[in-house]
Amino acid sequence: MSEQKLQSQTVQTTGHAWDGDLQEYNNPLPVWWVYTFYITVLFAIVYWVIYPSWPFGKTWIGGVSNVTYVNSDGQTKTHAWNTRALLMADLNKADAAQKPYFDKVAAMSYAQIAKDPEMSGFILSAGKALFADNCAPCHQAGGQGKLGFFPNLTDDDWLYGGTFDKIHQTITGGRHGYMPTFSEVLSGDQIDQLANYVASLSGIGHDAAKAAAGNTLFHSETAACYYCHGVDAKGRKEIGSANLTDDIWLWANVPGAATAEGKVAAIHNVIASGLNKGVMPAWGGRLSPEQIKVLTVYVHELGGGQ
Amino acid sequence: MQTGLEEQLGLYQKRIPIFTRSVKGRFRRFKTSVLALAYAIYFLLPWLPWSRVDAPAQAVLFDLPGRRFLIFGLTVYPQDVIWLALLLFIAAILLFFVTGLVGRAFCGYFCFQTLWTDFYIWIETVIQGERPARIRLYRQPWNREKVVKVGGTHALWVLASFWTGMTFVAYFTYAPQLVVDFFTGQAASAAYITVTVLTISTYAAAGLMREQICTYVCPYGRFQSVMYEPETLAVHYDARRGEATHGRASARAGQRTLAERHDKGVGDCVDCGLCVQVCPTGIDIRDGLQYKCISCGLCIDACNSIMDSFNFPRGLIRYDSEKNLAADVPAPPRVEWKRLKTIGYGVALILMGGYLAYSIGSRGSYDRAVNQIRQPLYVVLSNGDIRNRYQIRITNKAPQDQTYVISAKGIPASALDLGNFREITIRPGHSGLVQASVRLDPELAEHTRRFELVITPRGKPGEARSETVRFDSPKELHG
Numbered sequence: 001m002s003e004q005k006l007q008s009q010t011v012q013t014t015g016h017a018w019d020g021d022l023q024e025y026n027n028p029l030p031v032w033w034v035y036t037f038y039i040t041v042l043f044a045i046v047y048w049v050i051y052p053s054w055p056f057g058k059t060w061i062g063g064v065s066n067v068t069y070v071n072s073d074g075q076t077k078t079h080a081w082n083t084r085a086l087l088m089a090d091l092n093k094a095d096a097a098q099k100p101y102f103d104k105v106a107a108m109s110y111a112q113i114a115k116d117p118e119m120s121g122f123i124l125s126a127g128k129a130l131f132a133d134n135c136a137p138c139h140q141a142g143g144q145g146k147l148g149f150f151p152n153l154t155d156d157d158w159l160y161g162g163t164f165d166k167i168h169q170t171i172t173g174g175r176h177g178y179m180p181t182f183s184e185v186l187s188g189d190q191i192d193q194l195a196n197y198v199a200s201l202s203g204i205g206h207d208a209a210k211a212a213a214g215n216t217l218f219h220s221e222t223a224a225c226y227y228c229h230g231v232d233a234k235g236r237k238e239i240g241s242a243n244l245t246d247d248i249w250l251w252a253n254v255p256g257a258a259t260a261e262g263k264v265a266a267i268h269n270v271i272a273s274g275l276n277k278g279v280m281p282a283w284g285g286r287l288s289p290e291q292i293k294v295l296t297v298y299v300h301e302l303g304g305g306q
Numbered sequence: 307m308q309t310g311l312e313e314q315l316g317l318y319q320k321r322i323p324i325f326t327r328s329v330k331g332r333f334r335r336f337k338t339s340v341l342a343l344a345y346a347i348y349f350l351l352p353w354l355p356w357s358r359v360d361a362p363a364q365a366v367l368f369d370l371p372g373r374r375f376l377i378f379g380l381t382v383y384p385q386d387v388i389w390l391a392l393l394l395f396i397a398a399i400l401l402f403f404v405t406g407l408v409g410r411a412f413c414g415y416f417c418f419q420t421l422w423t424d425f426y427i428w429i430e431t432v433i434q435g436e437r438p439a440r441i442r443l444y445r446q447p448w449n450r451e452k453v454v455k456v457g458g459t460h461a462l463w464v465l466a467s468f469w470t471g472m473t474f475v476a477y478f479t480y481a482p483q484l485v486v487d488f489f490t491g492q493a494a495s496a497a498y499i500t501v502t503v504l505t506i507s508t509y510a511a512a513g514l515m516r517e518q519i520c521t522y523v524c525p526y527g528r529f530q531s532v533m534y535e536p537e538t539l540a541v542h543y544d545a546r547r548g549e550a551t552h553g554r555a556s557a558r559a560g561q562r563t564l565a566e567r568h569d570k571g572v573g574d575c576v577d578c579g580l581c582v583q584v585c586p587t588g589i590d591i592r593d594g595l596q597y598k599c600i601s602c603g604l605c606i607d608a609c610n611s612i613m614d615s616f617n618f619p620r621g622l623i624r625y626d627s628e629k630n631l632a633a634d635v636p637a638p639p640r641v642e643w644k645r646l647k648t649i650g651y652g653v654a655l656i657l658m659g660g661y662l663a664y665s666i667g668s669r670g671s672y673d674r675a676v677n678q679i680r681q682p683l684y685v686v687l688s689n690g691d692i693r694n695r696y697q698i699r700i701t702n703k704a705p706q707d708q709t710y711v712i713s714a715k716g717i718p719a720s721a722l723d724l725g726n727f728r729e730i731t732i733r734p735g736h737s738g739l740v741q742a743s744v745r746l747d748p749e750l751a752e753h754t755r756r757f758e759l760v761i762t763p764r765g766k767p768g769e770a771r772s773e774t775v776r777f778d779s780p781k782e783l784h785g
Contacts, residue, residue: 027319028316028317028318028319029317029318029319030318030319030321030518030522031318031319031320031321032321032514032515032518032522033318033522034318114725114726115726117727117730117731117732117738117740118738120726120727120739121737121738121739124697124739124741125739140681141681142679142680142681142682143681144681144682144685152682152685154682154685154693154695155685155686155687155688155693156687156688156693157687157688243688246688246689247686247687247688247689247690248686248687248688255686301725301741303685304693304723304725304743
């Protein structure tokens with residue numbers, strides 16, 4: 001006779017009966033289950049010793065496990081275990097892991113970086129993160145900019161030049177685009193003539209007579225547009241004045257206007273009101289030289305560079 | 307009504323110790339062979355050398371820091387996670403398939419809990435002796451003999467558990483180095499933690515808890531029960547033959563032969579109890595199919611040996627189906643597979659196994675992902691041309707450096723600009739990124755909706771693969 005069988009014959013009920021005949025077996029818990037419970041109790045005690053646990057007055061018991069990290073001011077701090085300190089320690093580790101790459105960036109010339117496929121892969125991922133953290137609020141996540149506000153970095157038009165050196169200079173020192181308010185010195189008709197002339201440069205529908213008058217005005221001392229935009233109206237990179245002969249528009253919402261009149265009116269608006277909002281902050285003091293170098297290569301890559 | 311509570315059994319049920327008797331027979335031989343084979347594979351595989359160019363010379367190595375599994379000549383990268391998913395699916399379906407046919411065969415013969423428990427019981431038998439000797443030892447007070455024998459058993463169990471843990475860790479790092487590092491205190495902390503946890507859990511599960519794992523902890527045993535069908539073969543006691551009309555009875559004088567027993571209406575079961583003594587889960591198979599039965603077949607061996615000694619026909623306890631046992635004239639037991647469920651599982655197994663084999667066999671030497679950059683979708687350039695940009699990621703899965711050449715089909719060759727990397731060389735197991743930009747004049751852009759980017763490993767034109775990508779332009783989007 002098996003002992004097991006004996007047990008099954010003596011199984012008890014709790015003694016309660018519901019609905020007349022519904023009863024509950026009183027099967028005892030296997031004893032190892034209780035041992036498991038004791039083990040969890042022991043585990044908890046070990047946990048109290050290692051990790052922060054009990055509140056104690058206005059503070060708490062921190063436990064013996066510490067986390068050491070270097071904060072953003074370069075000070076080494078040691079805290080009782082907590083997830084924020086852990087994050088800081090993890091960031092320290094990540095920074096240390098990235099350091100060899102940034103050191104390499106610092107040591108290489110732009111021409112060398114551009115030819116190294118492994119470096120290029122690092123720039124694409126590190127640059128993307130840096131761009132998203134610092135540049136994307138204005139230039140948008142993909143660098144496409146915003147018409148009327150921030151230049152598109154993915155096209156082939158570079159207001160201040162698209163070489164590595166120029167981009168580096170732009171990021172480090174920032175830029176400030178400015179155009180006077182011509183409604184203060186020119187009449188509405190004159191501005192209209194200029195607007196038609198500028199439209200004609202890009203092959204937009206215009207009034208030929210007004211454009212011819214605008215041409216004269218553009219190169220005259222009255223309006224003096226050629227001072228900044230050049231005699232050929234192709235802009236001057238050293239001051240960031242726009243090339244008026246291409247298909248790219250930053251301030252005048254020409255692509256958004258449906259009719260030729262609308263396009264000319266958009267140009268008219270910009271000439272009349274001028275510009276004092278093309279401001280890019282200087283990043284020289286905020287980002288490290290290596291970070292600026294990474295961003296330079298990244299931005300250069302966005303639009304193909306020059 | 308408080309009748310139950312006055313004579314409480316106690317709040318907790320202590321384990322009733324089980325002392326299994328050794329047995330010889332077909333199923334014992336099968337179990338021993340499976341055990342030997344499984345242990346040989348598990349314990350020796352990490353030590354099998356395998357020469358490699360860029361990795362440790364270990365045939366099976368799960369290289370977690372390197373993010374790759376090295377399995378003989380195959381290197382598995384995280385991108386191949388679908389294989390693992392398929393393997394798990396196949397394992398699950400195989401379990402369903404086999405359980406529907408022959409019951410809990412996995413539990414009885416292949417489960418590591420069964421294997422390790424079997425091995426630990428063997429250790430116990432070698433040191434403490436057969437069942438009667440072990441029961442005597444259990445009942446006698448603690449003296450020198452008991453301390454030595456029981457202590458020795460537990461020491462060997464701990465040793466076996468420790469080596470089980472070490473072997474497990476050896477699959478994740480170069481085994482010879484691990485053993486040296488482990489004992490000189492230089493191994494990774496993960497190695498010490500894993501070995502400790504596995505030593506404790508193996509010792510507890512195979513040495514102390516044994517059948518309690520199957521009855522209380524393991525979910526598979528329970529859900530396999532619902533896969534049983536009337537046709538499923540399982541270990542059964544033929545109650546009709548064993549009990550007859552007057553029940554089982556010992557082989558006393560006057561009821562020793564079958565003829566005498568049948569005259570008296572006594573069943574063929576001589577009630578020797580051997581089937582219970584050999585059972586690793588301590589059940590009585592004569593009570594019928596039950597959830598604690600792991601279907602190991604040892605009671606069949608035990609009963610057959612008794613039947614043989616009485617010259618009774620074998621098979622009083624046998625693999626049979628409920629349907630066949632209930633039939634008026636039971637046929638010889640056989641595997642009944644002509645059922646929709648079984649065939650369905652079988653077909654699923656063949657399809658998934660075939661696909662897995664095909665997928666592994668036809669894997670290319672590299673992976674590629676070509677994505678159009680969507681921010682912005684297109685750019686209008688200063689002369690009115692439209693530019694789209696693409697990011698090409700190539701992962702080299704070949705064991706050596708490989709150069710990849712990128713070209714385009716369906717657009718003029720001059721339209722594709724790869725910057726400085728018309729070709730890219732990638733180290734084994736690494737990925738490379740190439741930015742491609744495509745520039746088309748407005749007229750061509752309007753007519754180009756799609757084109758192909760072709761990646762060709764240098765020197766292997768047969769492995770060239772092309773990816774069709776979109777080309778977006780303002781006209782297409784607005785009109």
